[in-house]
Amino acid sequence: MLIQFLLQRYKMKESIMKAHMPKVVYKMHRENFPEILGRATEHMELVFGLELKEVKLSGHSYRLVNKLEIPINRSLSSGWGLPKNGLLMPLLGVIFLNGNCASEEETWEFLNILYVYDGRRHFIFGEPRKLITEDLVKEKYLVYRQMRNSNPPRYEFLWGPKARAETSKMKVLEFWAKVNDTVPTAFPTHYEEALRGEEERARARAAARDGPTARASVRSRATSSRSSHP
Template identity: 60%
Template sequence: MPRGRKSKLRARENRRQAQEDDLVGTQATVGVGEEFRSASSPLFKGISESSLIAGSCCNPQVLQRATAVSHTEPTYRDPLDETVVLSVYYLLYKYQMKEPITKADMLRNVIQVYRNHFHEILKRASAHMEMVFGLDLKEVDPYRHIYVLVNKLEISYDAILDDVREVPKTGLVMAILGVIFMNGNCATEEQVWQMLNVMGLYAGRKHFIFGEPRKLITKDLVEANYLECRQVPNSDPPRYEFLWGPRAHAETSKMKVLEFMAKIHDTVPTAFASWYEEAVKDEVERARARATAKARTAAMASARSRAMATNSSCPNKV
């Protein structure tokens, strides 16, 4: 057989083998994904795979695609993208079960044939976890490669607003707080809805992750004290505006929210000069308040100790 023909046949056979390998890899990861999605927990109910298609969520266009594309299923998806999607399902599952995530488990249960792409897959999946769900992936053991997911809100957001059976909504909360902060710490209803519309959320239209948006921002978040909603003075017909609620001030900060917004816009906090300056001042004030509270607590403890010592040294009366 002529050498040129042999080369063509060999190239054709290599392409066929590569296609078969991709198919096997996709089938294997899809099988694993079905296992997590069909778990007894209702965590994944209503979540469309296409809403989690891989890619950087660090700009408004991609954030919009990540949260709003659920109504359009693609006819083809790159196998690596499919693995990122399944990795997001897996990370959400581990978060709900309150279990640590290990590299070994991810390679065995999800990534499998794409183990050489582990770092890329984990980076893209963690970007979705942060931007859409407000969960940070932290490596707690760099030697055994053990990770945990940490909510961006510090105290007990999950226990109050996000039932353990539901997908976290912290990403949306951080985005709303960012809009409020970047509009002079008081955003009009129109400004908030402009941001929500970009993310694919509309009043009266139930979202596959966040539910009915109007109820969420005017009732759930207000009742949980993350937002304050008040009528604009002298507005006729009535118009409303939003401010940070007391729990927002307690569980996050202007600097953390600015960092979140900077990632959405694929930049750094210092790029927003005036807001960064305000956030720095806020950090200084918060540090001063913490120091004052700590000093007050120490003074009270010292006073109690002196009082107890004085009482114990008094002679017993006959």
């Protein structure tokens, strides 16, 4: 109920008054409102890429801010003005954390935690299966393919070329860590892999921009990013 209320305010571009939010939930649950609000805001960020931020000038209201790292394609926007690719960052995280390749079973298990179910229409995302196996694949954010030597056929998800171009493993890991209230280094193996990816991207940018003379400084710049994550 609280999530529906927040999304409605976002759609209408209206302020979210602190005093109004507890009244949205049943009276019997209002004593647990801080916990309910915490779970709702976590869900909003993970599923929709929206962060609830206090309006400092008034101190009496909130606003929802789009936190998605990936640009929103109009073809992937819902009638609510919300990004239908809001699921993409967490999906990329699941793929990354499962060895850069997530089976369809692992993917749906994760989506079920977010109350997104195969065969059940979602009020924002529409038909989830179409979204992740057709729309996001067509936009080249995901690759959906049959697993090798699977009989009967089983399928898996990988990052698509557009995802690799528009975001990075480090950004996805930072997103995943924030949602889990931790830091990227809490996932040491994946952090090292993400760091190597940052170094490779830095080398590629330097080579394209400055040629061979810039390569000597790339390693030091990439290595300095280690200090930015405690």
